[in-house]
Amino acid sequence: MKTSLAALLCTATFIAGTVPFASAADTVIATPTRDMGQTVYVDGPRVYPTGYNIADNNYFKLRDIGTLVGFGVEWNNETQTVEISTERTAPSVAGIKDEAVSGASAKVTDQKITIDGKQASMTAYQISGNNYVKLRDIGKQIDFGVSYDAATESVRIDTDAPYTESTTPAGGSAITKWNKTMSEFNQAMIDCNWRPEKYLETAKKYAPVITGKAAGTVEDVIAALDAMKGAPVDAVSFEDDRTVNHFWADELRKALGQEVTSGGDSTDGNADNSSSSTTVTDEMLREWELEMIDAINEERRKVGVPELEIDQNLMSWAQYWAMHLTTEFRHSDIDEERAFAAENGMSADDVYSHENITGAGRMTQLGVEMGFDPMKAAMNNFMNSDGHRYAILDEDYTRVGIGFAVSENGTIYCAQEFGL
Numbered sequence: 001m002k003t004s005l006a007a008l009l010c011t012a013t014f015i016a017g018t019v020p021f022a023s024a025a026d027t028v029i030a031t032p033t034r035d036m037g038q039t040v041y042v043d044g045p046r047v048y049p050t051g052y053n054i055a056d057n058n059y060f061k062l063r064d065i066g067t068l069v070g071f072g073v074e075w076n077n078e079t080q081t082v083e084i085s086t087e088r089t090a091p092s093v094a095g096i097k098d099e100a101v102s103g104a105s106a107k108v109t110d111q112k113i114t115i116d117g118k119q120a121s122m123t124a125y126q127i128s129g130n131n132y133v134k135l136r137d138i139g140k141q142i143d144f145g146v147s148y149d150a151a152t153e154s155v156r157i158d159t160d161a162p163y164t165e166s167t168t169p170a171g172g173s174a175i176t177k178w179n180k181t182m183s184e185f186n187q188a189m190i191d192c193n194w195r196p197e198k199y200l201e202t203a204k205k206y207a208p209v210i211t212g213k214a215a216g217t218v219e220d221v222i223a224a225l226d227a228m229k230g231a232p233v234d235a236v237s238f239e240d241d242r243t244v245n246h247f248w249a250d251e252l253r254k255a256l257g258q259e260v261t262s263g264g265d266s267t268d269g270n271a272d273n274s275s276s277s278t279t280v281t282d283e284m285l286r287e288w289e290l291e292m293i294d295a296i297n298e299e300r301r302k303v304g305v306p307e308l309e310i311d312q313n314l315m316s317w318a319q320y321w322a323m324h325l326t327t328e329f330r331h332s333d334i335d336e337e338r339a340f341a342a343e344n345g346m347s348a349d350d351v352y353s354h355e356n357i358t359g360a361g362r363m364t365q366l367g368v369e370m371g372f373d374p375m376k377a378a379m380n381n382f383m384n385s386d387g388h389r390y391a392i393l394d395e396d397y398t399r400v401g402i403g404f405a406v407s408e409n410g411t412i413y414c415a416q417e418f419g420l
Contacts, residue, residue, distance in 0.1 A: 027107055030127050032100035033058050042068045042091065042157045044183045046386040048098040052132060054106050054125055058155065059132035067092050069159050071142050082131070084115045086142050091159050093393065094304040104128060115141050139163045149181055149209075156180050175210050175224065178231035178245065185210065189248055190384050196255035203252055218252055225249040280412070285404040288375040289315070292402045292414070295379045296392055305395045311419055313346050314401025318417040322403035325413035374404070378414040391418055 033040075033051035038058055040047050049064035062082070066073040070092070072085035106125040113120045113133075122137040135155065139146035145161030148154070158180075175182060185206045192198035200218055207216030211224050231243040250260045297307040317340055321332055340346075382388040391397070399419035406412050 027105045028054055030054050030104040030106040032102060034098060037153050039154045041154055041180060043159055044180060047093055047096055048390065049096055050099045052100055052104060052127060057134060059125060060135055061130060062133060064096055065135065065138055067096060069144050069157060081112045081114055084113065086116050092303060154184060177229045181209060186244055187384060187386065190381060199251055199255045218256060222249045222252050280406045288404045289402040291375045292379055293400055296400060299383065299392055303393055305393055308397060308400040311399035311401050314399055314417045314419055316344065318401040318403030318415045322405035322413050322415040325415060326405050326407035374412045382416065396420060
């Protein structure tokens with residue numbers, strides 16, 4: 001269900017040439033939307049367009065929105081006009097990066113904008129030579145869905161939905177099927193990195209919107225998840241054909257100290273986790289590493305980003321850090337990377353990654369279950385995490401190293417390392 005944008009919404013921007021200012025324009029403060037706690041999602045995944053909050057409204061680059069939604073934005077230097085085409089193209093995240101800076105100033109501009117050749121009327125601001133307009137203005141003109149989720153402070157764009165001014169009743173209602181809010185809940189649970197206490201915190205945070213109860217409990221969330229329809233299959237567990245809602249319902253049961261059978265129902269007995277399995281070998285770990293590099297480059301090809309080259313120094317560091325993850329799950333720091341480089345006759349630049357990326361693919365008891373692919377599990381976990389996905393698709397990186405390791409209790413960990 002779509003909600004109307006509160007005053008905090010939205011805008012889009014265009015990159016244009018020299019723009020005349022309205023004579024009475026005053027300079028106002030423009031605050032990066034990320035500093036206002038606002039997030040943006042397009043058809044489910046989170047995206048990172050450049051955006052600013054001006055007088056309690058959010059403004060984003062028109063070219064960013066055109067790329068994300070799939071419509072044309074061109075600058076006609078001869079007529080000094082921003083020309084928008086409503087002819088739809090394939091949405092993309094190529095080149096999208098939040099480049100908003102703190103302390104920016106904005107001025108109202110009377111830039112000429114046309115849509116399919118006709119003059120359009122939209123309030124616009126200029127910031128650092130670029131022009132910004134409201135997202136709802138663009139959504140209405142191009143006809144795509146724009147909504148605001150007050151519970152999660154997120155702006156949501158639906159490229160296939162028509163624009164609507166519909167609102168949600170103040171009281172809300174329980175979510176009965178998988179939707180974009182549930183996709184965000186799924187991402188928040190993934191980001192908990194298998195920590196039960198974080199699962200419970202996240203469930204309590206989302207309980208009001210999921211259950212429709214202001215004082216919704218974790219048990220209420222579990223009941224809602226059990227009853228939910230339309231959730232994707234195998235997007236989180238990677239171990240069976242359970243839907244995501246049932247997977248998280250079981251994880252929350254475990255976090256509450258309840259036993260869970262393989263079928264998903266709580267029980268007073270012990271779960272039977274026996275299965276056919278094979279012992280993890282070093283050869284398997286090295287094979288998964290190469291497979292993941294192929295998977296990373298496949299994702300980069302999809303968005304038009306250059307492929308990464310295998311870097312043996314980063315491979316050595318990633319394998320070392322994956323082993324570290326088996327006893328302490330956390331990101332490394334630059335001092336640890338420099339120490340590793342010095343001990344192995346490398347320069348700091350050989351192993352230093354601009355953004356250290358670590359994560360885990362989970363697996364059961366001392367072996368790989370038949371039919372379970374740890375590389376795909378870890379890769380899907382990374383791609384379902386906003387920060388990790390952003391790094392995987394970052395066009396600035398040119399090198400990559402991957403490490404897999406297995407702990408004594410059979411949990412498999414993976415470290416991804418990227419270099420410029």
